[in-house]
Amino acid sequence: MNPELRFTDVVAEASRPQKRKDDIRNFEYSYRAEITSIYPLTDKETLYRIQIVDPEERRRFSFVPGQFIMLEMPGIDEAPFSISSSPSIRGEVELCIRSVGNLTDFLPRVRRGTHVGIRGPFGTGFPMQQMHGQNVLLIAGGLGLVPLRSPIAYVLENRSHFRDVNIVYGTKSPAQLLFTYQYEMWRKDDINMDIIVEKADPSWKGPVGLITDPLKDILSGRDAEFYYNTYAIVCGPPVMFKFVCNMLNEFHIPMQKMFVSLERRMHCGMGKCCRCNVGSTYTCLTGPVFDYWTVMNLKEAI
Amino acid sequence: MIFRVFEKEELRQLFDILSDHNRVVGPVEAGRDRNGRPVYAFSDVREFNDIRLNHTVTKLPAKRYFLPFKEDLATFTIEKDNWHKSIAYNIERPFVLFGLHPCDINALNKLDKVLLHSVYPMPYYAAKRKNMFIIGLDCVPQPYCFCRSMGADTALHGFDMFITDLGSRYFVEILTDTAYNFLRHIRTEEPGEEDHILYMKVVAERNEKFTAHVDTTDLAKILDMEFQSDVWKYWGDRCLACGTCANVCPTCYCYGVEETVEINLKGARKTKMLYSCNVIDFAEVAGGHNFRPERHTRLKYRYYHKHRGFVEAFEESLCVGCGRCGESCLADITVPEVIASVRGSGGNE
Numbered sequence: 001m002n003p004e005l006r007f008t009d010v011v012a013e014a015s016r017p018q019k020r021k022d023d024i025r026n027f028e029y030s031y032r033a034e035i036t037s038i039y040p041l042t043d044k045e046t047l048y049r050i051q052i053v054d055p056e057e058r059r060r061f062s063f064v065p066g067q068f069i070m071l072e073m074p075g076i077d078e079a080p081f082s083i084s085s086s087p088s089i090r091g092e093v094e095l096c097i098r099s100v101g102n103l104t105d106f107l108p109r110v111r112r113g114t115h116v117g118i119r120g121p122f123g124t125g126f127p128m129q130q131m132h133g134q135n136v137l138l139i140a141g142g143l144g145l146v147p148l149r150s151p152i153a154y155v156l157e158n159r160s161h162f163r164d165v166n167i168v169y170g171t172k173s174p175a176q177l178l179f180t181y182q183y184e185m186w187r188k189d190d191i192n193m194d195i196i197v198e199k200a201d202p203s204w205k206g207p208v209g210l211i212t213d214p215l216k217d218i219l220s221g222r223d224a225e226f227y228y229n230t231y232a233i234v235c236g237p238p239v240m241f242k243f244v245c246n247m248l249n250e251f252h253i254p255m256q257k258m259f260v261s262l263e264r265r266m267h268c269g270m271g272k273c274c275r276c277n278v279g280s281t282y283t284c285l286t287g288p289v290f291d292y293w294t295v296m297n298l299k300e301a302i
Numbered sequence: 303m304i305f306r307v308f309e310k311e312e313l314r315q316l317f318d319i320l321s322d323h324n325r326v327v328g329p330v331e332a333g334r335d336r337n338g339r340p341v342y343a344f345s346d347v348r349e350f351n352d353i354r355l356n357h358t359v360t361k362l363p364a365k366r367y368f369l370p371f372k373e374d375l376a377t378f379t380i381e382k383d384n385w386h387k388s389i390a391y392n393i394e395r396p397f398v399l400f401g402l403h404p405c406d407i408n409a410l411n412k413l414d415k416v417l418l419h420s421v422y423p424m425p426y427y428a429a430k431r432k433n434m435f436i437i438g439l440d441c442v443p444q445p446y447c448f449c450r451s452m453g454a455d456t457a458l459h460g461f462d463m464f465i466t467d468l469g470s471r472y473f474v475e476i477l478t479d480t481a482y483n484f485l486r487h488i489r490t491e492e493p494g495e496e497d498h499i500l501y502m503k504v505v506a507e508r509n510e511k512f513t514a515h516v517d518t519t520d521l522a523k524i525l526d527m528e529f530q531s532d533v534w535k536y537w538g539d540r541c542l543a544c545g546t547c548a549n550v551c552p553t554c555y556c557y558g559v560e561e562t563v564e565i566n567l568k569g570a571r572k573t574k575m576l577y578s579c580n581v582i583d584f585a586e587v588a589g590g591h592n593f594r595p596e597r598h599t600r601l602k603y604r605y606y607h608k609h610r611g612f613v614e615a616f617e618e619s620l621c622v623g624c625g626r627c628g629e630s631c632l633a634d635i636t637v638p639e640v641i642a643s644v645r646g647s648g649g650n651e
Contacts, residue, residue, distance in 0.1 A: 003484060004323035005396040008432040011425055021421040024428060028375050028389045074378040074385045075563035075570025079588070100588045117387065265587045267559040270422035274556035275577075275584065277603075278593075280611015285421065299529055299606070300593060 027270070030072055030117030031057055036092075038112055041178050044098050045143075046108065047084070050116065051092045058091025064125030065150035066261060066289040069093060070269045072117035073110075077103035080266040082288070083121065084146045086153035093118070096146040096178065122269040124289040126259050128154050131231045134257075135164040137218070139244055141211055141236025142171050145178050147261050148235045156189050163229070166218050167193040170211030170240075174204045194218070211240060212247050219251045227251050232258045245292050258292035262301060304476040306490040307497050313465070313472060315488045317350040320398050324435070327367055328400035329357040344399075353401060355467075358444050359624060363406055363552035364399060368430040369413070371549075371576045375426065375559065378570040385570075391426050396433035403441045405449045405624040407457035407464075409552035410436075414460070415616045417555065426574070435480060438464035440504075443511040446625030448638055450509070451516040454622035468500045514625065516638045517645060518609075521619075524645060525610040529602075533643045538598020540633045545578030547604070547627035547635075553620050554578070579604050605640060 014024045037049035050071075052058040063069075065087050072078035079101065085094035099105050128151060136155060140148040148167075155165055167186065171177055174197050187193050194214035196207045207214065219227075230253050234241045241260050248258055264276035264283040276283035279299045286294075295301045320326055330352050332343035342357040344364045365371075370392070379386045410431065417427040438461040449455040457464060462481035466473040473493060476482050493501075548554040558577045563570045577584060580600045585593040594600045612620035621637065628636030 002319045002322040002487065005398070005433075005435055005480070007394075007396050008429075010428040010432050011391070022423070024423045024425045027422060027425050030387065072572075073561075074380065074387065074572075075561050077561050078559060078572065098589075100590075104588070114383065115385065263587055264585070264593070267557065270424075271420060272417065272422065272424055272555070273558065273577075274579065274607070275558065277607065277611075279603075280607040280615065299526075300599070300603075 028119075030070075030119045031061065033116055033118045035110060035112060035114045035116060038110075041096065042176060045096055045178060047094055047096050048107070049085075049092065049094050050118065052118070053115070061091045061121075063087055063093070063121035065128060065154050066125035066147060066259075067121040067123050068266075068269070068284075068288060069095075069118050069120035069122065070266070071095065071103070072119070073103055073106060074117065076106045077101070078117075078119075078267075079103045080122075080264075080269060080284075082147035082150075082261065084149045086157065087150060088153075088157055094149075096143075096149075098143065120269060122266075123284055124287055126151050126233055126289055128158075132158075132161040133229075134162065135166075135226060135230040136162050137166050137168065137215075137230060137232040137248075137253075139168045139211065139215065139232060139234045139236075139241075140170075141240035141244075142176065143178075144234075144236030144240070144261075145169055146235075148233060149179060151233055152186065155191070156186065159189055164226075165191045167191060168196075168211060168215050168218070169193070170196045170198070170236075172198045174201050174206075192218075210243075211236075212243055215244065215247055219247070222251075224252070227253050230257065234258065234260045245295075249292075255293040255296070256291050259289055260292060260295055261288045262290060262295070263288070304482065305493050306474050306476065306485060307468070307471050307493045308474065308485075308488060308490040309471055312488040312490070313355075314350045316484065317353070317400065319487045320400070320435075320484065321348065321350075325395060325397040326400050327364070327397055328353040329360055330354060331357075332361075347400065355401060355439065356442075357401070358442070359403070359447070359626060359629070361626070361630065362550055363409065363624070363626065364402060365552055365576075367397070367399065368410070368427060368434065369555055369576065373426065373574055374571050375574050376572045378572075380563075380568055380570060391429035393430050393433055396435065398435045398437065400437045401439040402436055402461065403439060403624075404457040405447075405454050405622040406552050407436065407438050407460045408449075408454035408622045409624070411457075411460040412553050412612075412616075412618065412620055412622070413555060436461040436463075437481075438475075440464075440466040440508070443508060443513070444625065445513055446629050446636070447512065447623065448514040448516050448625060449623035450512045451514075451518060451638075452619055452621055452623035454624075455509075455512070466501060466504060468497065468504055471497070473497060473501050514623075514638050516623065516641050518619065518641075521641065521645075522610045522613045525606060528644050529606075531644060533640075534598045534602045536643070537635055537640055538596060538601050540635055541580065541597045541601045542633055543580045543582060543597045543600065544632060545581045546630050546632065548576070548578030548580065550626040550630045552622060552624060552626070553608075556584075579607070601635075605644075609641070 032053045033050045036051045039047040081095045083093045084096045200208045266276045266284045267273040269284045271282045271285040278301045328347040330345045331340045333341045342360040417424045462478045464475040608620040
């Protein structure tokens with residue numbers, strides 16, 4: 001009798017991997033998660049708290065500030081979102097979402113208790129532990145406060161490990177300010193917070209201008225030791241972090257201590273689909289968090 | 303490696319043995335073009351006579367057998383507020399790929415690097431790749447073949463057996479025990495000194511036939527330096543951004559994911575579709591910002607991914623020089639011309 005080829009079951013024959021990254025079995029696996037809270041922040045942005053349903057999976061799920069997850073509504077779409085919550089809470093993420101696409105236009109219709117799928121966490125994070133003992137500048141423009149809220153939470157929870165902490169936050173108008181209810185709490189923890197808007201409305205009493213204005217005030221007149229021992233995290237639209245990083249650079253903050261988070265539209269999150277490539281660097285694997293020296297060496301990054 | 307030689311009529315016997323219990327895919331003549339030349343395609347084959355052992359290059363690579371243009375990553379059943387996700391890798395049986403040229407075997411080896419041996423190995427690809435029994439076949443270089451420049455003109459691994467036509471007999475390189483066991487069903491011999499000499503003569507004659515070349519010396523570095531060069535605009539103006547090049551490319555693996563709801567609202571599916579970085583919305587993000595809105599930036603990105611980025615990551619280019627993209631391009635853009643123009647040696651009038 002003529003021989004027949006044998007079927008190879010690549011999943012069954014895979015050896016038990018050490019890490020999620022090497023596990024061929026879980027490529028498409030998504031955690032079943034429940035939307036436990038829906039909290040409107042502005043007329044465009046809503047904060048969703050999403051908790052993994054299975055207690056054992058919840059215990060295992062952890063992330064570092066700066067990482068993202070893929071959120072899936074079966075039949076609607078799957079898209080990447082930065083995690084906006086404290087890394088010390090396991091099995092749960094908060095996502096601040098603006099309605100701009102298939103999935104995000106659908107989300108306002110869902111109720112508390114809806115089940116969604118989440119995959120991840122993916123990508124690199126901000127090296128928070130390396131920043132221990134250093135000054136930290138947390139700079140956000142517009143929606144950039146969303147990914148920044150996770151390192152802010154880390155800094156608050158570990159306040160004694162950091163020296164001077166400054167948050168600089170700028171938006172187009174006062175109505176776009178996110179997480180307004182938290183500013184007082186942040187300030188009380190010995191964090192300096194500067195807020196600036198490009199265009200005031202009648203109720204606005206704070207400063208008007210560009211985000212680089214308060215930043216310049218913070219950085220001016222310090223000694224070389226301060227600049228050398230300062231880490232900066234910059235999140236926002238590309239045009240904003242170009243100006244911000246240039247200013248940080250002028251003050252001789254080391255480029256390896258400046259971190260930015262790049263935004264791309266991942267379709268897989270695992271270095272396969274190429275949709276998030278900058279040059280041929282996968283934003284989902286090597287990023288989304290990059291130090292500024294790396295960004296300078298990436299073509300068309302910003 | 304183990305080598306054998308066998309008489310030509312034995313190949314039919316080998317085909318019959320393989321196809322008795324297994325699905326066989328091979329190059330067939332799918333039609334004729336307007337000049338009366340045959341158009342070749344990979345297709346399921348039942349009769350040995352349907353296989354075109356002398357085929358030049360198929361219009362499309364064998365990609366659809368391991369990277370289907372469209373495939374479901376998952377399906378969902380939906381019941382009221384609840385849903386269940388099922389995942390399948392879309393292959394049930396192993397199959398034989400009979401007659402793959404060295405360029406296409408090397409394309410698989412390159413895909414392996416990113417889809418199998420990188421972080422997050424991809425089961426959809428792995429399941430198909432590991433269930434292919436590959437019989438390689440030597441070829442006659444065509445005017446558009448520049449595989450030799452890309453180091454992809456010979457295949458050293460990634461197949462089960464590789465057959466070279468010595469004129470009177472076939473010379474076979476055996477890479478796997480599965481292939482060895484299949485070959486035990488036909489009459490083969492240990493090659494003699496005269497077979498070795500003949501093999502080397504055949505290979506040398508083939509090497510003489512390459513006419514298209516790409517100078518890859520320091521190419522990764524040159525591309526880095528020429529990022530702002532005007533030649534990209536020249537090619538971008540010609541490019542129609544249709545994505546044909548990615549479609550016919552044996553190494554292009556980029557894709558997009560889409561979800562759809564069944565018309566009865568009881569199911570949904572998550573579908574992966576191969577995409578092309580030349581298509582306008584490839585790098586568009588939420589809110590409509592496009593990181594590569596102009597055609598030349600997208601065409602340039604394609605060259606940078608293939609000839610610079612992949613080289614940085616894996617020390618080889620993501621191009622095997624099969625020439626399919628240039629042959630199929632509606633605007634007559636070919637890799638040798640683009641690279642030559644970037645190097646400043648003409649092609650940009």
